[in-house]
Amino acid sequence: xxxxxxxxxxxxxxxxxxxxxxxxxxxxxxxxxxxxxxxxxxxxxxxxxxxxxxxxxxxxxxxxxxxxxxxxxxxxxxxxxxxxxxxxxxxxxxxxxxxxxxxxxxxxxxxxxxxxxxxxxxxxxxxxxxxxxxxxxxxxxxxxxxxxxxxxxxxxxxxxxxxxxxxxxxxxxxxxxxxxxxxxxxxxxxxxxxxxxxxxxxxxxxxxxxxxxxxxxxxxxxxxxxxxxxxxxxxxxxxxxxxxxxxxxxxxxxxxxxxxxxxxxxxxxxxxxxxxxxxxxxxxxxxxxxxxxxxxxxxxxxxxxxxxxxxxxxxxxxxxxxxxxxxxxxxxxxxxxxxxxxxxxxxxxxxxxxxxxxxxxxxxxxxxxxxxxxxxxxxxxxxxxxxxxxxxxxxxxxxxxxxxxxxxxxxxxxxxxxxxxxxxxxxxxxxxxx
Amino acid sequence: xxxxxxxxxxxxxxxxxxxxxxxxxxxxxxxxxxxxxxxxxxxxxxxxxxxxxxxxxxxxxxxxxxxxxxxxxxxxxxxxxxxxxxxxxxxxxxxxxxxxxxxxxxxxxxxxxxxxxxxxxxxxxxxxxxxxxxxxxxxxxxxxxxxxxxxxxxxxxxxxxxxxxxxxxxxxxxxxxxxx
Numbered sequence: 001x002x003x004x005x006x007x008x009x010x011x012x013x014x015x016x017x018x019x020x021x022x023x024x025x026x027x028x029x030x031x032x033x034x035x036x037x038x039x040x041x042x043x044x045x046x047x048x049x050x051x052x053x054x055x056x057x058x059x060x061x062x063x064x065x066x067x068x069x070x071x072x073x074x075x076x077x078x079x080x081x082x083x084x085x086x087x088x089x090x091x092x093x094x095x096x097x098x099x100x101x102x103x104x105x106x107x108x109x110x111x112x113x114x115x116x117x118x119x120x121x122x123x124x125x126x127x128x129x130x131x132x133x134x135x136x137x138x139x140x141x142x143x144x145x146x147x148x149x150x151x152x153x154x155x156x157x158x159x160x161x162x163x164x165x166x167x168x169x170x171x172x173x174x175x176x177x178x179x180x181x182x183x184x185x186x187x188x189x190x191x192x193x194x195x196x197x198x199x200x201x202x203x204x205x206x207x208x209x210x211x212x213x214x215x216x217x218x219x220x221x222x223x224x225x226x227x228x229x230x231x232x233x234x235x236x237x238x239x240x241x242x243x244x245x246x247x248x249x250x251x252x253x254x255x256x257x258x259x260x261x262x263x264x265x266x267x268x269x270x271x272x273x274x275x276x277x278x279x280x281x282x283x284x285x286x287x288x289x290x291x292x293x294x295x296x297x298x299x300x301x302x303x304x305x306x307x308x309x310x311x312x313x314x315x316x317x318x319x320x321x322x323x324x325x326x327x328x329x330x331x332x333x334x335x336x337x338x339x340x341x342x343x344x345x346x347x348x349x350x351x352x353x354x355x356x357x358x359x360x361x362x363x364x365x366x367x368x369x370x371x372x373x374x375x376x377x378x379x380x381x382x383x384x385x386x387x388x389x390x391x392x393x394x395x396x397x398x399x400x401x402x403x404x405x406x407x408x409x410x411x412x413x414x415x416x417x418x419x420x421x422x423x424x425x426x427x428x429x430x431x432x433x434x
Numbered sequence: 435x436x437x438x439x440x441x442x443x444x445x446x447x448x449x450x451x452x453x454x455x456x457x458x459x460x461x462x463x464x465x466x467x468x469x470x471x472x473x474x475x476x477x478x479x480x481x482x483x484x485x486x487x488x489x490x491x492x493x494x495x496x497x498x499x500x501x502x503x504x505x506x507x508x509x510x511x512x513x514x515x516x517x518x519x520x521x522x523x524x525x526x527x528x529x530x531x532x533x534x535x536x537x538x539x540x541x542x543x544x545x546x547x548x549x550x551x552x553x554x555x556x557x558x559x560x561x562x563x564x565x566x567x568x569x570x571x572x573x574x575x576x577x578x579x580x581x582x583x584x585x586x587x588x589x590x591x592x593x594x595x596x597x598x599x600x601x602x603x604x605x606x607x608x609x610x611x612x613x614x
Contacts, residue, residue, distance in 0.1 A: 078474075090538040090577040128522045129534075129578055131591040164472050169481050169520030172576055186473075186480035186506075188519040204474050247540035247581035254582045288539055288577075318581070326543055334542045338576055344519075 004233065006221035007214070007241060008257040011101040017136045020143045023104040029149050031220030035112045036155035041071070043116045047219070050227045051239045056084055056175075056212030057286060057315045059304045068199035069117045069207045078121065079207040081114040083216055084180060085126040085133070088172040090288030090338055091320035094243040095213035097255045099126075099133040102217075103140035107163060109216030111150060112223060114161050117209055122163045125180055128170035138165050172342035176391045177210040178202075179344065190346040191391035214243055235261030238303045242314075246271035248321030249278050255318070261303040267319065268298060278323040282407060286315020288335045289396025291403035292322070312403065327423035328408035329415055332401050333361040339397035350394035353384040357401065364412060367420040374412055378405055451510045456497030458505060462486055466505060476506045480516050484523050493524040521575065528571040529564040531609040534588045538577035544584035544596065550574075552599035557606060569610050 003009065009026065010018040023029070035043050048063025069079065083106065087095040099106060106124070114122040126134055141163050144150045152160040171189050173179045178192035181203050202208025218240055222230050231239045242260040244267045247253045251272030258267065264285070274280055282294040285302065291312035293300070300306050307314040322331055340354035357380050363369050381402040384394035405412065414422050458466065469482040483502045487494050494502075494517055496510075503510045517523045524532075535553070537546050550561065557565050557572060564571040578593065580586035586595030589605050597605070 087579050088577055091540050091581050092577070093579045093581050096579045127579070128520075129575065129588060129593075132593070166482070167485070168522075169485060170522035170575075171520050183481065184478065185475075186478040186516065188516055204478075245582065247584055248543050253540075253584070284539075320539055320543075320581070323543075331539065331543070334537075334539050338538055342576060 002229070003221070003225065004259070005241060005257045006225070006233075007098065007102075007105065007217050007243065010105065011097070015101070017100065017139075018102045018104065020104060020140070020147060023102070027224045028104060028220075029108055029144075031223035032108050032111050032115075032149070034223045035115055035219075036159065040116055040118055043112070046227070047116065047222065050222045050230050052215065052218050052222060052230075053238060053304060054212055055214035055218070055242070055317070057089070057313070059314070062211060062215055065199065065211075066113070066116050066209055068197065069209060070200065072118045075207065077206065078204075079117055079119045080203045080209075081110060081117060081119045081122045082177075082180065082184065082203065082208060082210045083110050083122070083124045083213060084175060084177065084210050085124050085130070085213050086168055086175045086180060087127055087130075087213070088175055088342075089316050089318075090335065091247055091284060092245070092287045092316040092318045093247075094245055094255050094316065094318055096130055096133060097243070098213055098217055099130065099137060103133075103137045104144065105217045105220060106137070106213055107140055107144055107150070109219040110163060110211075111161055112219040113209060113211055113216055115154075115159060117207065118159075119209070120160050120162065122161060123184060123203075124163065124165045125174070125184060126165060126167050127174075128168045130167075134165065134167050141165060171344070172338070173344045173391070173393060176393065179391065180210060181208060188344065190344050193390060233259055234303070235259045236301050236303045237261075237305060242302065242317050244302060245316075245318030246321060247318070248283075249275045249323045249326070250321055251275055261301040261306070263299055263301050264293075264319070265298040267302065268321075271321075274321075274323060278325050280321065281324045281326075281328070282322040284315075284320040284322075284400060285312050286317050286319070288320070288338065289392070289399055290315040291399045292328075292407055293403075294407050312399070325423070327365070327421055328404050328411045329361065329365050330421065330423065332404045333358070333365050335400050336361055336397060339393060343393060347390045347394075349384040349388045350397075353380055353394060354397060356380065357384075357397075361401075364415050365421055367415060367418065369412075369416040371413075371416055373416070374405060374409070377401065381405075450496055451500065453496040453500070455500045455504065456495060458487070458498070458501045459490065462490055463505075466502075470506070477508055477512075480506060480508070480513060481520065481523075484513075484517050484520075488524060492530075493527045499525075527564070527568075529569050530613045531569065531590050532571045532573060532588075533606060533609070534573045534575040534578075535561075536576075536578040536580070536584070536586045537574040540577075540581035541585040546585050549585050549587070549597065549599055549602055553602050553606065556603045567610075569613055570606055 052062040053059040174183045174189045179189040183189040198208040238260045245255040280295045282292045340358045343350045345351045381398040386395045465486045466483045469479040503513045583595030
């Protein structure tokens with residue numbers, strides 16, 4: 001039987017965790033064994049060819065990212081791999097799903113990545129609120145160490161690996177890889193200027209690779225089944241599967257592993273369609289910092305290229321649905337409040353721009369806006385855009401705003417003309433009904 | 435709202451670091467030493483140290499913060515700049531149970547505002563406050579990563595969702611009863 005849902009094959013409906021014995025009853029840790037039998041450079045090339053693209057949102061080729069780490073012969077000394085498990089992108093809950101149910105899959109993937117760049121210390125940087133994940137991951141690390149799957153002399157080359165779990169104290173910016181590195185060094189999580197890139201100078205000034213949970217979880221399967229199998233899993237030009245999620249007023253919100261490139265409407269169908277009495281207005285395809293798409297875009301394939309060509313980003317692949325009873329201005333205001341609060345305050349466009357935008361939007365939502373505000377908001381989106389900031393937080397915050405101004409401009413105008421939020425009553429009514 | 439969460443208890447007092455050092459207890463010492471051993475420099479264990487003290491004391495007082503600074507070879511201001519940066523480090527006392535309401539997008543769509551109104555009315559406090567019997571502190575939290583279970587809340591370390599206003603009030607009552 002061909003394996004079409006590799007990442008979720010061990011996930012049980014009752015929410016219980018897959019233990020080491022169950023994980024190894026399949027081909028658990030055999031991907032790591034295969035990796036450990038390879039030369040590290042060969043492994044990096046292998047993963048590069050598999051074209052596994054970063055599942056945290058940026059979509060960068062994982063093997064290529066690793067290949068920027070200087071070889072151990074040229075730069076001896078410690079190097080690190082960090083699993084970015086600081087899942088805090090609004091609307092995103094896929095990594096929690098993977099870690100809670102199948103922690104060994106992540107640990108195996110992390111060990112493969114660590115071996116590829118010859119890191120002997122690997123960290124899992126876990127977000128603060130994922131207490132159940134923390135518990136299950138630590139148990140899995142302990143079990144893997146006890147079984148000799150992690151630790152010292154793992155292969156003929158005498159490779160050693162220690163895996164450490166770091167639980168964060170909560171801040172969205174920690175998901176940005178250089179901010180995450182600062183946080184792991186015990187500092188405020190301000191992003192760093194790049195270059196130098198972390199692969200050259202990262203954690204404690206040493207070569208460092210940061211990979212997302214879902215990205216790492218792909219590795220054991222690529223190693224076990226091979227590149228051709230992996231390439232055939234995807235529907236379009238991308239390879240493998242993707243965890244897609246849907247939240248909002250749908251009948252069956254959730255997370256599913258599907259071939260990468262599955263059309264939006266098929267994912268919505270798995271979510272059971274819209275709740276009765278509400279219609280689909282639009283959606284954020286991959287978390288809070290992606291541009292809105294509308295009901296017209298449901299035929300599109302959810303892959304990096306297609307969603308980008310439509311003017312948004314696949315991001316984390318977890319969609320947030322805007323229904324026709326929910327105020328788009330209120331939705332954008334909620335997102336901007338989040339981004340303004342979670343800005344680290346390091347650079348001016350983000351620190352000053354986001355609270356300013358929040359104020360303008362608060363005024364509009366309260367019915368105190370002016371027509372000129374809309375042009376000003378667009379102008380502000382430019383000021384906080386790419387190239388003006390240290391990291392992608394503010395440019396990401398601009399995405400839902402600029403696209404809402406494009407697709408839902410009439411709603412903004414209605415707030416200004418009517419001097420109130422036209423959705424106020426139905427929204428309250430809906431909440432009471434819930 | 436953010437200013438309600440992680441503000442120093444005594445921001446306006448220039449002499450705040452004159453407060454007496456509260457030495458780390460044996461458990462704190464041992465757990466912090468264990469974390470320090472993971473890193474090439476002791477400072478890297480700052481966040482872990484703050485969390486360890488908070489686990490023991492419920493919050494991080496100025497006196498304990500000074501003790502952490504001393505242990506990690508840092509100034510109290512350095513440690514405080516880290517402590518106040520992160521949402522989940524409490525620099526003021528909190529109630530026996532902390533209830534956090536997710537206020538981000540999916541939970542907002544699914545009725546966060548109604549939940550907030552109901553629980554604030556029930557507990558007679560606003561977000562960022564603690565009930566007068568010191569039982570419950572109510573805080574907002576950015577996206578809990580439980581969007582498929584929106585609206586979601588955490589009661590202590592336990593995630594609940596989707597919750598109705600009635601269910602949330604019941605959870606708060608249960609938390610109070612469990613303590614009394």
